[in-house]
Amino acid sequence: MQYDALKTFVTLIEVGNFTKTAEKLRISQPSVSLHLKNLEKEFETQLLDRSPKSFNLTPTGELLYNRAKQMLSIYEQAKRDILAHHNAISGSLKIGASFTIGEYILPGLLVELQEAYPNLTIEAVIGNTEEIVKSVRLLQVDIGLIEGQTNEKEIEVHPFMEDQLYLVASSNHAIAKIKNVSFSNLQNQLWVTREEGSGTREYLLHMIRSQGIKVDSFLTISSNQGIKETLMKGKGISLLSKSVIAREVTDGHLSIIPLTGHSFTRTFSCIYVPIMKQKKNVETFLHRFIK
Numbered sequence: 001m002q003y004d005a006l007k008t009f010v011t012l013i014e015v016g017n018f019t020k021t022a023e024k025l026r027i028s029q030p031s032v033s034l035h036l037k038n039l040e041k042e043f044e045t046q047l048l049d050r051s052p053k054s055f056n057l058t059p060t061g062e063l064l065y066n067r068a069k070q071m072l073s074i075y076e077q078a079k080r081d082i083l084a085h086h087n088a089i090s091g092s093l094k095i096g097a098s099f100t101i102g103e104y105i106l107p108g109l110l111v112e113l114q115e116a117y118p119n120l121t122i123e124a125v126i127g128n129t130e131e132i133v134k135s136v137r138l139l140q141v142d143i144g145l146i147e148g149q150t151n152e153k154e155i156e157v158h159p160f161m162e163d164q165l166y167l168v169a170s171s172n173h174a175i176a177k178i179k180n181v182s183f184s185n186l187q188n189q190l191w192v193t194r195e196e197g198s199g200t201r202e203y204l205l206h207m208i209r210s211q212g213i214k215v216d217s218f219l220t221i222s223s224n225q226g227i228k229e230t231l232m233k234g235k236g237i238s239l240l241s242k243s244v245i246a247r248e249v250t251d252g253h254l255s256i257i258p259l260t261g262h263s264f265t266r267t268f269s270c271i272y273v274p275i276m277k278q279k280k281n282v283e284t285f286l287h288r289f290i291k
Helices: 003-015 018-025 029-043 059-087 099-104 106-116 129-137 199-210 224-232 242-250 274-278 280-289
Strands: 048-050 055-057 091-098 120-127 143-147 156-170 189-193 215-220 237-241 254-256 264-272
Touching: 003 018, 003 029, 003 059, 018 029, 029 059, 055 059, 091 099, 091 106, 091 129, 091 280, 099 106, 099 120, 099 143, 099 199, 099 224, 099 237, 099 242, 106 120, 106 280, 120 129, 129 143, 129 264, 143 199, 143 280, 156 224, 156 242, 189 199, 189 224, 199 237, 199 264, 224 237, 224 242, 224 254, 237 242, 242 254, 264 274, 264 280, 274 280
Parallel strands: 091 120, 091 143, 189 215, 189 237
Antiparallel strands: 048 055, 143 264, 156 237, 156 254, 156 264
């Protein structure tokens, strides 16, 4: 197919002038005439009736003009389809996420990704923050989502989303009956917390140390669900993400303990080794979810 000649012919008809056609296509005016001559030779017909100042389409010229527009449209669509095929998001994406993110936030992101990119195979790995940082550093996952930060020098860290944490206990716990809770009310309590390496545990321990809270004892459970089940049995208090406790608070099984004059927020982070950003699927995830 004489693509350039057909494009010149269609442009000439729509512009109505040889000089303007040459300017629009950034070719010389003799090239416009040559393209027209080549088409007339190939189709063995006269395409234009010319006069010194204008031209008109011949019947066969009008026929070719209509067909040429169709052919050019099909050609351009084929180019777009082939480009889309080469740039399609496919293959695999392995995401590591700490427990709070992996259990309560990541599922929604995975559904959104799968709907947007049905040819993408997604795998999610859930562990505590320390484990996910290690997996990212060792390239065992493409990208990681963690609670907080990491000091690993070879890992890039970007804010992912803000998280609100709340002190929480059973609705039957004595502290849930207090209207205006202060740090003094938190003294000598049983705290139910996550295991070492957990970002949520680190945040809780920082709060306890910074406020000089005396702890009666710690009960360590490496599961958010396990912590909630323990709290709902009336044992202990904890500090958990809003996303973790939303359903139980709504159902009345757990109560948020409002601490007068204080709130607890942290930043979830997206982490990856810089070389992984070269992977198209990682770049797609970052572009979609990391602002």
